[in-house]
Amino acid sequence: MSTLTVPFESLARTTSTVNLPVPAPIADADRKGLTKKETAADHPTWCPGCGDFSVLALYFKLIEKRKIWHEKITTIAGIGCSSRFPYFVQAHGAHFIHGRALPFASGVSLSRPDLHVFVFGGDGDAFSIGGNHFNHTARKNIKMTYCVMDNFVYGLTKKQTSPTSPIGFKSKTDTWGAVDQPINPMKQAVSAGATFVARTSATNPNHVLAMMEAAMDHDGFSFIECLSECVEFFPGAFDASNPRKGGKFENMPEGHDVTDELAAYKLAGEPFPGRFGIFYKVNRPTKNALEAGINTAAQAKVAGKKDWEILQATFNRMK
Numbered sequence: 257m258s259t260l261t262v263p264f265e266s267l268a269r270t271t272s273t274v275n276l277p278v279p280a281p282i283a284d285a286d287r288k289g290l291t292k293k294e295t296a297a298d299h300p301t302w303c304p305g306c307g308d309f310s311v312l313a314l315y316f317k318l319i320e321k322r323k324i325w326h327e328k329i330t331t332i333a334g335i336g337c338s339s340r341f342p343y344f345v346q347a348h349g350a351h352f353i354h355g356r357a358l359p360f361a362s363g364v365s366l367s368r369p370d371l372h373v374f375v376f377g378g379d380g381d382a383f384s385i386g387g388n389h390f391n392h393t394a395r396k397n398i399k400m401t402y403c404v405m406d407n408f409v410y411g412l413t414k415k416q417t418s419p420t421s422p423i424g425f426k427s428k429t430d431t432w433g434a435v436d437q438p439i440n441p442m443k444q445a446v447s448a449g450a451t452f453v454a455r456t457s458a459t460n461p462n463h464v465l466a467m468m469e470a471a472m473d474h475d476g477f478s479f480i481e482c483l484s485e486c487v488e489f490f491p492g493a494f495d496a497s498n499p500r501k502g503g504k505f506e507n508m509p510e511g512h513d514v515t516d517e518l519a520a521y522k523l524a525g526e527p528f529p530g531r532f533g534i535f536y537k538v539n540r541p542t543k544n545a546l547e548a549g550i551n552t553a554a555q556a557k558v559a560g561k562k563d564w565e566i567l568q569a570t571f572n573r574m575k
């Protein structure tokens with residue numbers, strides 16, 4: 257341990273020095289991952305029993321296990337019960353405009369390649385108001401992990417039909433039962449061009465963590481649909497996928513080729529509760545890498561030039 261000599265003027269009238277011990281820096285590999293206590297912020301304001309608690313707890317586990325330090329945690333969300341997520345994480349993040357979490361996250365991802373950006377939100381935020389952004393972020397393959405906590409309903413605004421609500425679901429907007437064909441998040445993601453597409457359920461913590469880790473390790477836009485029950489406005493929605501409630505949690509069939517788009521699409525079409533696991537995973541250059549290449553090439557063209565020379569050349573071109 258070395259010492260640091262600091263001028264000590266602010267408290268004493270005369271200048272003196274104090275020797276403070278400076279601990280030797282610990283290598284990241286030797287540091288312990290941040291515990292829940294170190295990353296948990298306010299007490300979550302979700303209803304007791306809400307599935308979103310489980311997703312948050314597993315995000316804390318991921319942060320600890322994968323040693324993501326405070327300055328590298330980036331948690332972004334839109335608006336909704338599920339989108340309150342960043343409030344409960346004591347680190348950098350943003351609770352952004354309804355449906356606009358992905359454009360905000362895209363800016364962060366493209367400008368800070370050293371971060372892994374996590375986006376959390378609900379089915380309404382992702383597929384109604386944010387539906388357009390979902391498609392474009394997926395096709396551009398912008399590096400981030402997007403976890404949609406799908407409860408098949410608008411929870412925050414107290415029970416309206418969402419794009420994933422099943423036909424027949426009675427809500428404040430469909431008092432006689434929903435009549436519109438729900439979207440299928442797996443099909444939507446695959447057809448939009450997402451390069452990692454997975455499905456899990458908040459009632460299966462080990463599986464959620466495994467999907468989060470695989471998504472984080474993917475170089476591209478990784479999308480997870482996580483069934484997360486709204487106990488207030490759609491209780492029992494996912495019992496059929498929960499063995500503790502007499503349901504069945506079925507993994508992907510053995511030998512499923514994750515690069516086979518058609519196979520992923522077919523599996524996504526299985527009736528509820530369907531399959532869980534990685535439906536689709538391919539490698540395609542990210543927008544992050546493609547843009548970095550453009551920037552490098554542009555910078556090489558003006559290498560060695562002074563700023564005023566670059567500006568002058570621009571003015572000359574405009575003449």
Ligand SMILES: Cc1ncc(C[n+]2csc(CCOP(=O)(O)OP(=O)(O)O)c2C)c(N)n1
Pocket residue numbers: 335336337338339354377378379380381382385407409410411412413418
């Ligand atoms: C521009 C805009 N339109 C509508 C709303 C109202 N609103 C807030 S959250 C929400 C839906 C949230 O549903 P979902 O994304 O499924 O999240 P959940 O609450 O179910 O987790 C709506 C319609 C809003 N806040 N801003």
Ligand code: SF4
Pocket residue numbers: 301302303305306307308337338407411412485486487488489
């Ligand atoms: S209303 Fe539903 S989604 Fe919102 S906190 Fe309560 S249980 Fe969770």
Ligand SMILES: [Mg+2]
Pocket residue numbers: 336378379380405406407408409410411418
């Ligand atoms: Mg919802």
